[in-house]
Amino acid sequence: MNDFSYTQATTAKEATGRTKDQPQAAYIAGGTTLLDLMKANLQEHPQLVDINTIPFKGIEQTKDGLRIGAMERMSDVGENKLVLEQFPAISESLLLAASPQLRNMASIGGNILQRTRCGYFRDAAFPCNKRVPGSGCPALEGDNHNLAVLGTSDSCIATAYPGDLSVALAAFDAVLTLENQKGKQRQVPVKDFYLLPGNTPQKETVLEAGELIVAITIPAAAHAQRSTYLKVRERSSYAYALASAAVGLDVHGGTIRSARVALGGVGTKPWRSPEAEKALVGQPATEATFRAAAAAALRGAQPRKENAFKVELAQNTLVQALMKVAG
Amino acid sequence: MHSDLFPDAQPEASQPSDGSRRTFMQQAGGILGFALASPIASQAETLAQKLAPVNPVISGASPMQLKINGTMRTIQAEPRVTLLDALREHLDLTGTKKGCDHGQCGACTVHVDGRRINSCLTLAVMNQGKEITTIEGLAKGDALHPMQEAFIKHDGFQCGYCTPGQIMSGVACVKEGHATTDGQAREWMSGNICRCGAYPNILAAVREVEQSGFKG
Structure with missing residues (x-):
């Protein structure tokens, strides 16, 4: 880890002022992603700005749903009664992620910005278009068993966001409030926050330089209340998803009135599937419907040598999750 | 919800932790408040900026x-x-x-x-x-913490390298109320890896402390 200076920021303005003065500076909240990457010499920053005392806090009921401050910790949000009651899938996505220790540390704003687990990105000895633009992508023909089958490009097939929370947030129409260096706030839906790799895999989100995540708002809905997050991994706990599904259904008289579907572990970004949702709405809540929705979700998949299993795995994960909420 | 996360019941909402604020910020709050009370907003902002506490930059040892x-x-x-x-x-x-x-x-x-x-x-x-x-x-003088006693009793280690982390995690796991079944304790202890594979004995130790009613 390179040497760096450290300062605390007690307001958003102070924090963004620091990164205006020192564009290479990074914000630190929980530190669980940032320090991991800095120790591996994958990121270097001359200054860290500690944003833990900025009052981006609280889990509040609003007229339309919930508002959660970006500085809240994964464990506190995951076990919060309001989140559990109104968004079980979001609670489960948090509590099935990482470990209890990491969940006590990691802010949800930081979780949204965690970076890929692609082995080539994480080893500075290899080329990587995400880390060194234009250097190449050994994953295309190499060890790609944990990489994406949806949204890939010839430049990058990494699951850029390897986590769980944003998959559930994308499914349930969560919106991020961001604040830039001019003190101006804007709203960005989570499903639009992440970018496809295309020819610029180094650009992963729409976040501007120095912009902060302030809060997440999630609209209450019947399909959100009847929701789940199913995560399939190589071991039963404390591992990243090979495939995961955040789903919610509003079923009346056996017919699906509204549906939300997002997949994790298989896309280059948290993969909201309007195709699957379209295949569900207006149909009977049966396994046959769920199978058709799963096929629709994976129709555009571009599997590689080692990750071809994910096409079937993701479909089965999605069907199982839908069966669970259909009850 | 029937899962190893919460095998019996949904937990009460936990209180978000309140980050500690530095004393000089509290002192400075008064100065900032005074500055913002200035009649002309733009002047007030300039004054506030001038008087606003800027946290020090720390570098080197x-x-x-x-x-x-x-x-x-x-x-x-x-x-x-x-x-x-x-x-x-x-x-x-x-x-x-x-x-x-x-x-x-x-x-x-x-x-x-x-x-x-x-x-x-x-x-x-x-x-x-x-x-x-x-x-x-953890220990009080020569009196070991119940979790330390339980690890010794159940032989919850082999090489011992992961043991301090396992014990610290075990104490917290019980206190959090996340060790009420074997499945739940396994799930909520999963952030502690034991290369020797002493898991059955670690689990026995954590569960015994939980069942003894000790909350640490």
């Missing part, structure tokens, strides 16, 4: 105060020194172990303000003003 096991300790360390390295290299508190140094193994688990964390992924400088408890702080 600098004094830090850490409250560890109830005792205030002062070290000289660079901002990049992790809490784990501060404990081991600066304070000779070598009970906390460095395993992977990347938050993957749990050997470095300590409690900060009563919550278990990985000390390898937090900076010492960020933990000033907090209550840090390490494995050295």
Whole structure:
């Protein structure tokens, strides 16, 4: 880890002022992603700005749903009664992620910005278009068993966001409030926050330089209340998803009135599937419907040598999750 | 919800932790308040900016105060020194172990303000003003903590390297109410890896402490 200076920021303005003065500076909240990457010499920053005392806090009921401050910790949000009651899938996505220790540390704003687990990105000895633009992508023909089958490009097939929370947030129409260096706030839906790799895999989100995540708002809905997050991994706990599904259904008289579907572990970004949702709405809540929705979700998949299993795995994960909420 | 996360019931909402604010910010609040009371907004903002406290930038080896096991300790360390390295290299508190140094193994688990964390992924400088408890702080004199007793009784280790982290995690796991069934305890202890594979005995120790009613 390179040497760096450290300062605390007690307001958003102070924090963004620091990164205006020192564009290479990074914000630190929980530190669980940032320090991991800095120790591996994958990121270097001359200054860290500690944003833990900025009052981006609280889990509040609003007229339309919930508002959660970006500085809240994964464990506190995951076990919060309001989140559990109104968004079980979001609670489960948090509590099935990482470990209890990491969940006590990691802010949800930081979780949204965690970076890929692609082995080539994480080893500075290899080329990587995400880390060194234009250097190449050994994953295309190499060890790609944990990489994406949806949204890939010839430049990058990494699951850029390897986590769980944003998959559930994308499914349930969560919106991020961001604040830039001019003190101006804007709203960005989570499903639009992440970018496809295309020819610029180094650009992963729409976040501007120095912009902060302030809060997440999630609209209450019947399909959100009847929701789940199913995560399939190589071991039963404390591992990243090979495939995961955040789903919610509003079923009346056996017919699906509204549906939300997002997949994790298989896309280059948290993969909201309007195709699957379209295949569900207006149909009977049966396994046959769920199978058709799963096929629709994976129709555009571009599997590689080692990750071809994910096409079937993701479909089965999605069907199982839908069966669970259909009850 | 029937799962190993919450086998019996949904837990009560936990209280979000309130980050400690630095004293000089509280003092400065008055100055800022005064500045904003100025009649012309633009002037007030300029004045507020001038008077607004700017937190100092710390670089190079600098004094830090850490409250560890109830005792205030002062070290000289660079901002990049992790809490784990501060404990081991600066304070000779070598009970906390460095395993992977990347938050993957749990050997470095300590409690900060009563919550278990990985000390390898937090900076010492960020933990000033907090209550840090390490494995050295569990026993009361010669009287071992019940979790330490249970690990000895159930032979919850082989080489012993992961043990301090397992014990710190186990104490927190019981206190959190996450050790009420075998399945739940396994899930909520999954952040602590044991290469020797002493898991059945670790589980027996954690479950025994939970069933004894000890909440630590």
